[in-house]
Amino acid sequence: MDPLFLAYSYFRRRKYQQCTDLCSQLLEKNPYDQAAWTLKTRALTGQVYVDEVDVDEEGIAEMVMDDNTIAQVSRPGTSLKQPGTGKGAPSQGIRPMSQSGRPVSGFVRPGTQGGRPGTMERAIMTPRTAHTARPVTSASGRYVRLGTASMLSTPDGPFINLARLNFAKYAARPNLAKALFEYIFHHENDVRNALELAALATESVQFKDWWWKVQLAKCYYRLGMYRDAERQLKSALTQQEMIDSYLYLCKVYVRLDQPLTAVEVYKQGLEKFQGETTLLTGIARIYEGMNDMDNAVKFYKDVLNFDSMHVEAIACIATHHFYTDQPEVALKFYRRLLQMGVYNGELFNNLGLCCFYAQQYDMTLTCFERALSLAEEQTLADVWFNIGHVALGIGDMTLAYQCFRLTVANNNDHAEAYNNLGVLELRKGNVEMARAFFQAAMVTSPHMHEPHYNWAALADQLGDLQSSFNAAKRAVEAFPDHVDSKELLKQLRHHFSLL
């Protein structure tokens, strides 16, 4: 068989390593074989290819040193940084919040865990469930690692030496240039050179190829030049409407913190590409980020109309139903996930919780048992925590205590478990222990209002009014509508003013 044909066959079957090896042999025989060279470039890119549209996590640099911000204090409901008052969403007391002051999502995506930290110290601290520190900037090593690229690559030096490449020559040859660009962008992760090549290439086709404009936008986006990226994408869209370009443009707007514009663009895209689930999901994600659960669920339901196997949509709707007091409905959605073949600890944990709250007691503990056996180290702590909640529900304090202790043993900074342990210790009358637990919870997760309030109430009883006042203030800061904290604060103020 013709080796080049075989190499192509490998490429199509995604056997990139075999394809690369075969191409290398061909290139040894004839270093000027353009077909083999292009194929090898594409195979190497294919090995590390990451869907640019989806994977995105804001780096510390973008977040803390954001110079694109126009207004520091934006109107509520127009910014992702200060999520709205929560239309249709249950209160914070019912649906727990992530660090960003946003309700926990039903589906873990990059960026749903951490949120935007207030201070530099919070930013460099590891967020709890994500369990890796966030990237310094998204232009850094994180992208390389996502694709496990050049770090682990070829023993005999890089395939293409970028420093010696004459970009102008390649830019004039569109058949080579596109493969080369993707190689530089994805495999070498060298955005600067990729940008140079793209700029030359788009010039050589008289700015008539939308593809190059999108690639330019990608480079600008990586370099943090969002306005330039926006201009390129808009220009590309006038030439050729593509779903990818819409998605990318919205990503740019999200980064610019203009969620409403992003939704607008998504909707424009939907006019052209009706029922495109990626666009619908995008809208739903933005509404979810803005704490507008009514709209988020509406769009997730739209997604399901077009793709009834969409895991993210099912999971998010299920979570919404669970927290709005409809565990039976949530159970239906989670069961659907199970039928679709999602089989992991998290799902069984959710099924167990739904069963418990929907009073289907015969399945509850079986689900949790399954969850325990399937869970990985990090989720194990959360499974124990939820079993602890079931134990609290049936009034078995000993079991609950053991479960929370196991939670803490599995995950040393599980603030919710510390808080609950504190309450249990308080019931037993161990004030000092309770205080230590509340403090641990406050240190590890300052965004939770429960430990602050609990400590405030305890300190109030002990007569330590100063600590109580400070803690109650922090509780109100974390959850402005918390009635008990506000009552306590009012009482303390009254007390202070009397003196």
Add this chain to the structure above:
Amino acid sequence: MIVFSWYRGSNEKWLDAYKDPVASLYTLTQCITLSDVQADGDWKLIIADLGTGTFDMKLKVYKGTNLMSENTIIDLPTGVETFYMDTHEPRTPAIAVASGPYIYVYKNLRPYFKFTLPTLEVNPVEADLWNQVKEEKINIFVLREMLEGMRAEGTVLTVRSLRFLQLQDITDCEAFANLYRFTPLRRQTVITSLATLKKSHADEDAISCLVLGTESKSVYVLDPEAFTVLTTMELPSVPVFLSVTGLFDVEYRIVVACRNGCIYTLKRGTTVTTKNCIELNSQPVGLQRINKTIYVGTMDEALHCYTSKGKKLWTVKLPASMTTMEIIDYKPKGFKAVIVALSNCNVHIYKEKYLVNIIKTDDVVTGLKFGRFGREDGTLIMTLRAMHRTFQRDLYLLRLNTAREYVKSLENRMNPISSDPQEPLKLNATVQGIGPMFKLTVNLQNTSLSNPSTNLLITFQYDDKLYAFKNSFIEVPMLVPGLNYAFETYVECQSDKGISDNVKVYILRQGKSIPIITGIISMPCTDVEPIANVKKKNQDDF
């Protein structure tokens, strides 16, 4: 959970008589029977309760709706029957409970006699092995290996050998072998099904023999007075359901549904069983007989009817899978029908192949019995799968597992909070930074009221190829109760592969090797590619 409904001849077919949702019974059709055990004309309900499935098994007798007596059963019951074993007046029947290799006979609700099944032949190799252990010629490792080999070859082993192979711990194995090596090795079988057969008269209160099916693929007929085996019949497979008619001394038929999906008919004097064999398409769930027709419910959601010769008459497709079945024989009206419980919480009554009545229940029915109860001729008793009971059983298990895990974590001192009242400490650790240099902060707090902690040390366990600690050993000053102390060290990630590992923090007391508390930190990945110059400069800064 238990429901009593009474049969009435009017339009309304059934009358709800009694329902006890917290009876917490776990039983099956084979373990329910109705009988006039006190010969006072007031029929009692006798139930062998399977308890949790492992313990708490009880024989319960209900008089009306009240629990009259309760006897503990040692092993899991597999069948309950009442039979007349003598001709004494008043005519009180005995209760036979099949459980493990024994039949427990109760008279006047008191234990009366225990019948043990004849033992089976032990595999000579196995017997020889245990003999050698007894004489200490071989050690337990050889024994274990040999037994495992035998099991792999498919040899049927004794319960003792199987239990021995189940043991995980070497010390347990040794203790087990030492304890049992002097007792003779026996192979016993287990009763799978129980029925009765009238001996020589067809009267209602005539003396009956017991018919048992066993795990060793045989059917025994027992003499009711002397408790000796009258007849033994071998089958090609393990019998699971028995249906018996006729008289032992004259002529009888035993229809047996077996685990291989076949139904065999045994007659007086037969030795060959393969004649008149009915081969089913699926596993049988229930077997009943009305006159000369055999009704079989199978796992493929169907109810089949066969003649006693083995000819199929008809098949009815059921709307859901069947859980159990029972016969309605209502003599005052001459009404005979099959009653079938389904997994969709319905109970169907089939008169021949026609569905005549449906009863809806709250939950899945596991046990059914129709007969005379109290002074009412037509009573249907249903036991439901109790959701609450399942939950309770799971909860016991969960409590046990949790306690085990908890003890394990205490033994390993894996907890970040000390449970020792002498060392009231709490630890939490945070990692800050983006790599390759991280700052690790260990927060220690003395949680006692007034006892200061002294002589403590902090040390770390880590992969030294991956991380370098600036300070891997920290001496802790005296800890004043209630205050939070922070101890910091710098950790450098040595790898540029973008991998990370767990680091353990131990708090030790001077002179003791077991840590008081342990914290596990999962280190974040390094985000910046380490560049030699920058790294150097950083280190100088520190």
